[in-house]
Amino acid sequence: MIFTSLEQFSVDELYAVFDAAFSDYAVPMHLTVEQYERLLLTGDVDLGLSLGAVQDGRLVGFILHGARAISGERVLYNAGTGVVPSARGAGLALSMYKYLLPILSESGHSKIVLEVLTNNDPAIKSYQRVGFRQSRFLRCYRGEIAAREAHSGVRISPISLSKFERCASYGEVKPSWQNTMASIKHILASVKLLGAYLDNQLSGCCVIDPSRDRLIQIMVHPDYRGSGIATAMLQYIRDHYGKDISITNVDSRSEALHGLMILHDLEPFIEQMEMELSLK
Numbered sequence: 001m002i003f004t005s006l007e008q009f010s011v012d013e014l015y016a017v018f019d020a021a022f023s024d025y026a027v028p029m030h031l032t033v034e035q036y037e038r039l040l041l042t043g044d045v046d047l048g049l050s051l052g053a054v055q056d057g058r059l060v061g062f063i064l065h066g067a068r069a070i071s072g073e074r075v076l077y078n079a080g081t082g083v084v085p086s087a088r089g090a091g092l093a094l095s096m097y098k099y100l101l102p103i104l105s106e107s108g109h110s111k112i113v114l115e116v117l118t119n120n121d122p123a124i125k126s127y128q129r130v131g132f133r134q135s136r137f138l139r140c141y142r143g144e145i146a147a148r149e150a151h152s153g154v155r156i157s158p159i160s161l162s163k164f165e166r167c168a169s170y171g172e173v174k175p176s177w178q179n180t181m182a183s184i185k186h187i188l189a190s191v192k193l194l195g196a197y198l199d200n201q202l203s204g205c206c207v208i209d210p211s212r213d214r215l216i217q218i219m220v221h222p223d224y225r226g227s228g229i230a231t232a233m234l235q236y237i238r239d240h241y242g243k244d245i246s247i248t249n250v251d252s253r254s255e256a257l258h259g260l261m262i263l264h265d266l267e268p269f270i271e272q273m274e275m276e277l278s279l280k
């Protein structure tokens with residue numbers, strides 16, 4: 001087995017091994033090449049910090065890492081680990097990390113974060129063997145937004161990125177890597193940034209990606225919570241973009257977000273565990 005940086009491979013080669021490794025994934029993951037490229041883009045994946053495992057000239061395993069500076073800390077994100085079915089069960093995921101960790105520690109990054117489905121035992125075992133530990137649980141919801149009565153004085157309208165960034169600080173929980181501002185900025189052309197105004201005050205905001213029926217973030221200023229502003233935003237989305245929606249990786253400790261989803265008949269359908277490994 002040869003371990004090597006992923007920089008030397010074409011997107012088609014990287015896509016082919018990703019597709020093969022995720023062919024039997026618990027949640028259907030048959031991405032198109034374009035969706036795969038988008039995953040690399042929104043995750044800030046750096047192929048130089050990612051690794052491939054080559055056997056008999058064929059790429060059979062990989063670890064994709066995204067890299068960002070977050071509040072002065074250099075953080076890595078595991079955007080995908082995969083081993084093709086024929087090479088599984090030989091501890092390859094652990095071997096890839098054993099090879100890569102000294103290199104990543106030298107690179108000045110402080111930690112690696114990742115998300116894994118709570119029922120993906122093979123992956124959880126591999127990550128625990130590497131040393132990753134659970135940091136929080138994340139829930140994904142989906143369904144048809146139910147019709148609910150919203151605050152009649154709330155006006156919803158598109159807002160600028162700078163207004164959205166100010167409003168995004170109202171959130172009470174940290175978004176997951178792929179739902180943060182840094183990721184959203186890569187796909188600004190395809191998302192809608194919406195503001196909720198009450199008495200001409202920006203009291204809440206949300207960002208949706210209509211092409212994927214995906215609500216990416218929603219938040220309400222603490223002073224305005226409990227007065228139907230989030231409901232007004234969801235009703236606006238229902239009326240203007242359609243009822244079907246999903247929202248991924250909501251911090252399970254947020255009772256307010258859970259309550260909002262349940263109120264609108266959006267059901268939790270996947271649970272993920274966020275894990276971290278310190279590189280210090």
Ligand SMILES: CC(C)(COP(=O)(O)OP(=O)(O)OC[C@H]1O[C@@H](n2cnc3c(N)ncnc32)[C@H](O)[C@@H]1OP(=O)(O)O)[C@@H](O)C(=O)NCCC(=O)NCCS
Nearest residue numbers: 021081082083088089090091092093115116122123125126
């Ligand atoms: C998760 C994954 C990367 C682990 O790779 P791996 O190198 O084969 O893992 P290991 O050899 O260390 O085995 C870990 C566990 O996988 C399971 N496993 C073993 N052989 C297996 C096989 N042939 N097929 C499937 N799972 C197997 C076992 O539960 C094993 O634990 P054990 O050693 O205590 O029996 C690989 O299963 C995979 O690519 N899965 C699909 C993609 C995925 O889920 N990625 C993670 C997303 S977060």
